[in-house]
Amino acid sequence: xxxxxxxxxxxxxxxxxxxxxxxxxxxxxxxxxxxxxxxxxxxxxxxxxxxxxxxxxxxxxxxxxxxxxxxxxxxxxxxxxxxxxxxxxxxxxxxxxxxxxxxxxxxxxxxxxxxxxxxxxxxxxxxxxxxxxxxxxxxxxxxxxxxxxxxxxxxxxxxxxxxxxxxxxxxxxxxxxxxxx
Amino acid sequence: xxxxxxxxxxxxxxxxxxxxxxxxxxxxxxxxxxxxxxxxxxxxxxxxxxxxxxxxxxxxxxxxxxxxxxxxxxxxxxxxxxxxxxxxxxxxxxxxxxxxxxxxxxxxxxxxxxxxxxxxxxxxxxxxxxxxxxxxxxxxxxxxxxxxxxxxxxxxxxxxxxxxxxxxxxxxxxxxxxxxxxxxxxxxxxxxxxxxxxxxxxxxxxxxxxxxxxxxxxxxxxxxxxxxxxxxxxxxxxxxxxxxxxxxxxxxxxxxxxxxxxxxxxxxxxxxxxxxxxxxxxxxxxxxxxxxxxxxxxxxxxxxxxxxxxxxxxxxxxxxxxxxxxxxxxxxxxxxxxxxxxxxxxxxxxxxxxxxxxxx
Numbered sequence: 001x002x003x004x005x006x007x008x009x010x011x012x013x014x015x016x017x018x019x020x021x022x023x024x025x026x027x028x029x030x031x032x033x034x035x036x037x038x039x040x041x042x043x044x045x046x047x048x049x050x051x052x053x054x055x056x057x058x059x060x061x062x063x064x065x066x067x068x069x070x071x072x073x074x075x076x077x078x079x080x081x082x083x084x085x086x087x088x089x090x091x092x093x094x095x096x097x098x099x100x101x102x103x104x105x106x107x108x109x110x111x112x113x114x115x116x117x118x119x120x121x122x123x124x125x126x127x128x129x130x131x132x133x134x135x136x137x138x139x140x141x142x143x144x145x146x147x148x149x150x151x152x153x154x155x156x157x158x159x160x161x162x163x164x165x166x167x168x169x170x171x172x173x174x175x176x177x178x179x180x181x
Numbered sequence: 182x183x184x185x186x187x188x189x190x191x192x193x194x195x196x197x198x199x200x201x202x203x204x205x206x207x208x209x210x211x212x213x214x215x216x217x218x219x220x221x222x223x224x225x226x227x228x229x230x231x232x233x234x235x236x237x238x239x240x241x242x243x244x245x246x247x248x249x250x251x252x253x254x255x256x257x258x259x260x261x262x263x264x265x266x267x268x269x270x271x272x273x274x275x276x277x278x279x280x281x282x283x284x285x286x287x288x289x290x291x292x293x294x295x296x297x298x299x300x301x302x303x304x305x306x307x308x309x310x311x312x313x314x315x316x317x318x319x320x321x322x323x324x325x326x327x328x329x330x331x332x333x334x335x336x337x338x339x340x341x342x343x344x345x346x347x348x349x350x351x352x353x354x355x356x357x358x359x360x361x362x363x364x365x366x367x368x369x370x371x372x373x374x375x376x377x378x379x380x381x382x383x384x385x386x387x388x389x390x391x392x393x394x395x396x397x398x399x400x401x402x403x404x405x406x407x408x409x410x411x412x413x414x415x416x417x418x419x420x421x422x423x424x425x426x427x428x429x430x431x432x433x434x435x436x437x438x439x440x441x442x443x444x445x446x447x448x449x450x451x452x453x454x455x456x457x458x459x460x461x462x463x464x465x466x467x468x469x470x471x472x473x474x475x476x477x478x479x480x481x482x483x484x485x486x487x488x489x490x491x492x493x494x495x496x497x498x499x500x501x502x503x504x505x506x507x508x509x510x511x512x513x514x515x516x517x518x519x520x521x522x523x524x525x526x527x528x529x530x531x532x533x534x535x536x537x538x539x540x541x
Contacts, residue, residue, distance in 0.1 A: 020187065020360065023187055023360065024187050027185060027187060027362055032362065033187065033360075033361065033362060034359055034360070034361055035187070035359065035360035035361070036355065036358065036359045036360075037358060039212070039213060039298070039354070039358050040298060040299070059448075060448050060449070060451035060452040060455065061448050061449040061451065061452035061527055062355065062359055062445070062448060063355070063445075063449055063524050063525075063526065064526075065526050065528075153187075
């Protein structure tokens with residue numbers, strides 16, 4: 001099993017942390033991972049993306065240009081990465097602010113209204129966990145108990161009370177994901 | 182089983198320095214390696230192991246602080262990225278001239294000049310062939326993963342003290358910025374004064390009454406003294422070449438074509454080898470882990486087995502010269518590279534490979 005993912009959106013949406021948490025969850029079930037950010041003179045509100053590879057075997061190249069899953073959280077990212085989904089792959093996007101929806105017919109496409117999910121859970125900061133929930137619903141790579149362990153690794157002990165909030169966002173995200181095709 | 186932690190290559194450098202008993206780190210921030218000092222400042226090792234961490238006012242200053250610490254026989258290090266390493270080159274020459282041990286991490290970015298902050302391997306010639314003035318070499322290690330970054334700090338200090346020489350860890354923006362699983366090895370405490378005297382009897386740790394002064398200098402005004410010193414260094418480099426070469430091979434047993442690549446490029450070439458093998462082309466990869474000493478002997482041996490070699494580098498073609506020297510005309514040696522922080526894809530390399538070898 002090898003899953004090559006890119007998560008792209010605005011800086012501040014939690015794109016990089018979502019990648020990190022996802023990678024940690026995979027480590028908890030003894031998978032190999034790489035997490036490679038687009039780094040540059042970037043800032044809050046600018047674009048941010050991270051490619052994450054999860055694999056049962058040692059990962060050779062951390063640099064990939066075609067992905068099994070593209071997660072696009074704004075129009076720019078959708079425009080840029082829709083063509084980077086492998087044929088038969090998965091595209092997940094957040095419909096908020098999307099004027100031009102995806103058009104490809106050779107891939108699976110899902111929507112996740114993560115702003116709404118985060119609002120429902122009661123904290124806008126767990127937006128990225130709602131998105132991660134949507135991804136894990138579509139690609140159940142990580143077992144539930146390993147999601148708990150991964151979250152515990154990423155959230156400092158002094159914020160332990162936030163684990164349940166993040167878990168709730170993941171679960172709500174799983175419920176809210178909408179398969180288009 | 183030891184705990185595995187997800188961390189960036191740069192963070193691994195910092196954590197490894199603390200856990201392997203480094204005495205001091207002196208640095209100045211620069212992308213893409215700023216997380217090294219950031220992590221050290223966050224960990225505050227001065228409260229635990231007693232390791233000193235200091236942000237100097239410039240790279241020139243940091244390398245000279247390293248010089249000072251190394252004179253005292255301390256395990257000291259610095260890190261920077263390409264333009265900062267250029268500023269450190271004078272200091273590196275002095276460290277080599279005074280035969281001082283230290284570890285210097287270069288997380289390369291595109292140049293020349295201020296260049297770009299994206300990954301590059303264009304400091305190969307600078308770091309492997311010298312960089313500073315005078316006849317010298319530093320031992321150069323080329324990490325390809327976050328785990329390498331962690332392990333090479335300890336290995337680097339071992340080599341630095343064994344041979345009294347600067348050791349450069351030649352990383353790049355990818356290896357520095359990428360997060361991977363890192364296994365934390367058992368901790369090593371900082372050296373006690375007794376251990377220091379045993380490991381570094383030449384150091385200026387304080388003069389006892391029963392021995393003459395230890396003098397550390399790179400100045401030898403008399404030509405015959407300087408020449409003797411140069412020849413001593415040359416003899417040391419020969420010993421290093423004989424004993425410390427390290428490389429990794431992938432699918433070379435039956436290889437008809439060989440890629441030579443270091444650092445992040447070696448990882449990408451591994452994917453290219455797999456891709457070509459699926460098409461029935463017997464490709465293999467040699468990854469030099471030490472760039473000085475260079476695995477010339479092994480490359481020469483393989484030149485008797487393969488039809489051609491290709492050096493893949495994120496620069497305009499630097500290591501390829503060393504591959505050509507090792508091969509000495511036995512087989513054609515090609516090159517493919519990208520510059521400016523652009524990273525090649527496996528497909529792109531496979532295409533360049535086929536073009537070079539007239540394969541379809």
